Amino acid sequence: MHKERGQSLVLGSVFLATIVVSLLYLFNVSQQNLNKTKLQNSADATVISGANLLARDLNFKAYTNRAMVANHVAVAQYVGLSSWGNFAEKTGENIADVTSWIPLVGQITSAVEGVLTAINQVLQPVMKGAVFATDIVNSGLSLSQDLMNAATMVALVETSKNVLEANDSDAYVDIASAVGVGEFLLYDWVDFQGSYDRQDDTGRYQEHFDLITNSVDPFTENRSFSWGFPFSQTIFPDKVNTRQAGGTELFKNGDEAEVWSAMDTLGFHVYHYSCRLTSGCKWRGGEVPVGWGASHAGSDKDTTNYRSDSYYGRSRDINGRASRYAHENEEDINSYYSGLQSFYDISQVEQTNTAPMLTLAISKDKSDITTSSTFNIGTENPDSTRLIDIDIEESVALPRDKLTVLSKAKIYYYRDQSLWGRSDSKWEYGNLYNPYWQVTLNETDNSERVLLTALALVL
Known part of the structure; x- marks a missing residue:
């Protein structure tokens, strides 16, 4: 009977090792999932913040374009009033000359002429001043579009960095994504909209002229x-x-x-x-x-x-x-x-309601994720405890030393029909005269994920 003592200890040791391995596995998997979720949320917050900057840039240009159109129309009114003032003064002068010999009538028309002349002498310098002031405002609005355009591109990089750091200080923009963002700004975003003036032959200037x-x-x-x-x-x-x-x-x-x-x-x-x-x-x-x-x-x-x-x-x-x-x-x-003045408008001739989409790949090093290896569990005697040294990565084709997630934001134009009094099925295409550019997250497709995987493996 004494020979059977210790059998339960052996069985308990085997089961204990299994339980420990299971617990460590669950711990590592949960840490992986938690960090992936946090990383995805950080990526979404970062790409939404960047896209909001771009949408704000488009809406700013829409506001300033509307202001410039209104100011040009105001100049037309000032010129019209100036012409009407000269006309009224000349009409009064001619009528006074013709009726000067008629008793009483000549005195009345002469008095009217004096009033019209006095009004016009005040009106003309006021109209000149109004035209000059309006032209200065338009020049400032045109310049502000250039400044806003340049500032937005710079702010996109800085804001994305700050938002990402605030959400996860260990996360960073993957190098493959950094290259993609640079190309997005230099090509896609620049090609989507541009500055136009009277030398333009694409039709944007003519549309601006006709709108005025x-x-x-x-x-x-x-x-x-x-x-x-x-x-x-x-x-x-x-x-x-x-x-x-x-x-x-x-x-x-x-x-x-x-x-x-x-x-x-x-x-x-x-x-x-x-x-x-x-x-x-x-x-x-x-x-x-x-x-x-x-x-x-x-x-x-x-x-x-x-x-x-x-x-x-x-x-x-x-x-x-x-x-x-x-x-x-x-x-x-x-x-x-x-x-x-020069103004910004959408470059594309075809009718669209969507701007180029902003895509970001955010990564986090494996060493910044707390796992069993962080506590040196299963690493002291790797030959005998290799089952405990569990990889935290799932079976995906990404570099083994980091987690990477992908996030994409869509910048789109939408103006509710109730805002412009329409009840039919017609809608307004995207433009830079009405400030209705908005942002939402967009699903990434398989081709984008495959491309990201390939770039991440190479870079």
Whole structure:
């Protein structure tokens, strides 16, 4: 019976070793999973932070583009008011001259002329100052886009580093990913959007130009209308029609600054119905020019350079004679306006709502992960305890001395239909005029993971 003593100790030792190995395995696997989860969360936080910087850059450019468009439209309004001021003063002067011999009426028209002249003498320098101030603001907005673009690229690297360190001080951007981010900034991001000016021939400048001209208010675009009774009436066989015409136009000027040009005219169209043997019966007569004025800002081009009947609210077609005199009473605001400033826009011609995606690979060295080997368990006698020295890596084709995870963020444009009053199925494509660029995490595909594995093994 005494020979059977100690058998349970032997069995217990065997089972104890198995339990220890199992516990160590569970500990190592749990540490691996915890560190992978933490590493993935750190990578997601890092790539989201970087992508938010890029989206903020796009939205900043959208805000500043909108501001520049609004400022150019404001310049059109200032030029239009300048033209209208000259027109009003000249009209008052002409009417006062014609009616000066009429008792009481001449005194009234002379007083009105004095008021209009005084107003215009104040109006013109104010409009020049407004054009000058607006042009300075536009120059600053254009410069701010360049500065923001450069600062974003620098901040992307620094911010990613700081966010990653705050989430996991032992993690780092894998060298393969660092190379990829550099190529992303130098090629993908630069190719996605760029700076454009009047030398552009891709269509971006023309779109910017058209957006500005389509944004002017009705009064600035067309100030043409007919005066009603008693200024327009028919007492057969005579009739008179008093017509005011005017408008403000934006003209290209090659490599030089664009020109905002405005003209305003007033004419009495007097007709008499008569019959002649050679030409029959019809209304005969013409225009009596009453008032005219003009103004321009930008390159040194006055209204004589733009002679189409469709310009200036069809002023040349409506009041042809008065229009011919307009340049004699034209304000020159050239040196106060430098034209359309350079601006950023999306380079791609095809319609899209997605910017290039930012992808990051984050790694963590095996030595920075707490495992059984950290406590020297199973390492004192490796020949006899090799079962305890368990690898923490799962069976994946990655370098054995580190963990690596992949994270990708999508920068996309989305404007809710309720924000622009649409209830149909149409949507707005991505652009740099409305600030609706947003960020979300995006799934990585197998090809990206395979590429990352290959680069990590090589580098």
